Structure formats: structure tokens, C-alpha cells
Amino acid sequence: MVLLNIKDPLEAAVSKEISRLQSEMDRLFERFFGKGLPFFKSHEYPAVNVYHDIDNLYITAELPGVSIEDLDISLEENSITIKGQKKSGVSEDVSFHRKERDDGSFNRVIALPVKIDPEKGKATLKNGILTITLPKAEEAKPKKIDIKIG
């Protein structure tokens, strides 16, 4: 950093070079860890996105290859549990050329930022995307909900 004390015009050139290096480092870092990193808070499956508007909370999750029968969702007034199994759909005696897709079970409990009405929760599963709509409300009691085909 001694270099920074050198007077113009070298100083300008050096600081320009340093900021160039810095942005290069940022770019490398981003390439290595991925742009999604700051959002990527949990390694628990499935990853969820949560949205809201005045009336509802919405939770979405990518669950490719998970069928309705293998999915179990239960609601409480301040948490939701998404439980299930992703089956590979492949018999085990075949020879794999490539194996990148994971299979297994999952059980995730998500604390909700606001109280909801568990009686009125709705969930749809369409094209491997689970969408849960939770009306914001008061009363409690754990309750199971049915999943409708989207």
C-alpha cells in the first residue's frame, strides 16, 4: 500500500489498476461460489422461496420427481413442515453413464414470519413446483392439509 502515496500521475494509474484488480477478484469469487450465494441460506432440502402480499404468505419449492403421494405437508400457526421422498425412478441394476440427480428423503420445518390460519392453507404441485398459499390469520392447532393436483 506504500505505492498509494506516490504522487500523480502514477498514483492515478495505480489506483485505477487496484480497482481493476478488485473487480477482477469479485468476478472470480462470483464465478467460484456462484451469484446465488448471498441468498443461499440453507442446505436443507427443499430450498424455498417465500413471498407475501396483504392477505397471504406464499411458499414455493422445486421438487422435481416428487409425486403427490410422496409428499406430506403439515401446518401450524407459525410453522410449516414439508416432508417427503424423491425417488430416482430408476431400477438399480442399470449401468449409469452419468448420475447427477439426487434421490432421498427430506423433512424441513420452516418457521413462518407471521401467524397464519392453518385451516385455510392450500398447496398445489405442478410440474415439480410446490406452491403453498397460507392466509395470514390468528387461531392455532396443527392440521394436515390435502394436496391438490395443479
Next chain:
Amino acid sequence: MADNILNVKAKQELEPKAEPTSDRPVFTPPVDIYEEKDALVLLADLPGVGESDLDIHLEENTITIRAKVSDTLKDKEPLVTEYRVGDYYRKFTVSNMVDQDKISAHLKDGVLRIVLPKAEVKKPRKVPVTAG
């Protein structure tokens, strides 16, 4: 193998060769490719993709999978974003052992299944050798 506990894998973002025309990310979907007696089978996880969003293109010896995903809740205010929504793109070279006219594809629960039937191989023929 249902005892495995699933972990979230970060989506693989495609490194664009040219500047993309939209700011939506494009991901490389994870695939399984396995061999059956009569066919090669390719499975790809494409959550959010419906039939009309999917384009499978076969040209020369390359099969290209392209899928558009629409973010249905984009007008709502996000509170937590653990995964990003974007399109999918991936290309594979198809070997000569595949009968390209008989390739079929099926989409279910966000998983694409492409069946690549093996071409009929000419039956091995024994060449008779006569002595003398």
C-alpha cells in the same frame, strides 16, 4: 436408496458464450443417463417446466434441451429467496448407436425423460473358412 437425506445443491448457472438478451439466469439441469438393454435413457430435472415451455431439438448428432420457466409469483413481495428461477439449457452429443428416428420424450412432475433407442446392430456373421 430412499434412506439418503437430501441436501440442496446450488443450481449450476450456464456460462454464456455470448451476451444474453434477457437478464434471466439460465441453468444447466442435472441429468442421469443410464443404459437399458434396448435404449439409453436420459432423465433431467426441470422443475417448473410444462410441455409448452419445452423445446427439444435434434440436429446432426446433437440433442438440445431448452426450457423456459415463468416465475408465477414475481409480482409478490419476496421475503426469502433460497433458489433462483430461470430457464434451462443443455446439449448432448448422441452417438451412432442411437436410432435417431425413434427418440421419444416424456415430461412428468418436472422431470424430463428422453428414451434413445439403440439402433439395430447388424447381426454378427460367421465367415466360413474352407480348407484345402
